[in-house]
Amino acid sequence: MTTYIIRRLLLFIPTILIVTIIIFLLMWIVPGDTAMLILTGNDPNEGGRVNLADVERLREELGLNQPVHVQYGDWIWNMVRGDLGESLWYQTPVVDELGDRFLTTIQLAVMGILMAFVVAVPLGILSAVKQDTLPDYMSRIFALLGIAMPTFLIAIIQMVFPALAIALHDLAFTARVTRSSMLEVMRDDYVRTARAKGLTELMVIARHALKNALLPIITVSGYQFGRLLGRVIIVEVIFLVPGVGTMLIDAIHHRDFVVIQAVVVLVAAVVMFLNLVIDIVYGVLDPRIRYQ
Structure with a gap:
């Protein structure tokens, strides 16, 4: 490893x-x-x-x-050498301005993905366990609406705090993936064996089915987090959040390419690091995966 x-x-x-x-x-x-x-x-x-x-x-x-x-x-x-240069427009070090704003953006992004994950996984599990019932239909309708509505429209219509506006789209998509993954593992032999041993349905889902269903869910969550960094820009502008998004829009407006380049490189580095973390988590959740 x-x-x-x-x-x-x-x-x-x-x-x-x-x-x-x-x-x-x-x-x-x-x-x-x-x-x-x-x-x-x-x-x-x-x-x-x-x-x-x-x-x-x-x-x-x-x-x-x-x-x-x-x-x-x-x-x-x-x-x-760690010097990202000076803003052509404001004549201030980019690294100083980017530090505080980057923390704000990451905090907003993490809150959004956590809110989506905490709600989406139980919702997807419920939809899979109660397949073709009213809760399943309601969950699927909610997921389709959440996926179809763009983030900026959600932010404008709801006027709630930015993390929820970001989370709703990810929540819907993750819930759909959770449902599909859970439906697949619930049909496997080891789940039927667990039921035959007399385990409660909650134990079967939590200890056996969910652990194996998490791999595609984590993959989607990591992918969504990368895309979420792009959507954060729109949400930050709408809600006037002083993060990297508003900094980038301001730099584009002033054609301050020193700032633009620093932001793009930083986001690229974060996405690559996140992909590495996801691969490591894969190996932890599934012992069959071995990295050479």
Whole structure:
């Protein structure tokens, strides 16, 4: 297991490198001039009053006049040393601003996934155990509605705290997966054997069926958490939560590509780490899985 973890961690390096190349090139080809936006205060009506010499001077100060490979090399070298650069718009260290906001976003995301998991798993179990009954039909209708409704619409309609707006979609999807997984394991021979031994239905579900049904549920939850980080951006903007999402939208508005690049790389690193954790949990839940 240790060898496997080390190998996976080493794979983070080329993956992150590819992410940095993609996001850097995207920021390079996107139209617009950061120096011009700074001098005009992001007001297009002020463009005619800006001296081009001032624009060129500011571009030189920010290093925007250097070749793309030089800018990329400087950025990567600084990032390796833990320096994410300074915001082009606010002239403040990105790492300072990102630290507090990232904790807020992760807290919101974790609350959302936990709320979804705590409600979805019992709901999916109930739906599977009571197959083709009224509770099953109600659960399936709720799940379909939750999956169909986009997160931003849920947030606008309900106007409840952001974690619930995030959790509802994940809750519905996880409940559907839990139902399908439970239906599959409930038909296995070891479940019938457990019942034949005289165990109560609660013991059969909790000690035998649920443990084996958890693997696909954990997979979906990990996948949902990765997608959830993207949806958090929308929810943070709607509820004015001072997290990474609002920071990213503000950076896009100002074409502050230093901040954009830092946020994208950070989110990519979190998603890769989460995938590694899920693989490790797999080995804990299922002893048959062996990582080399």
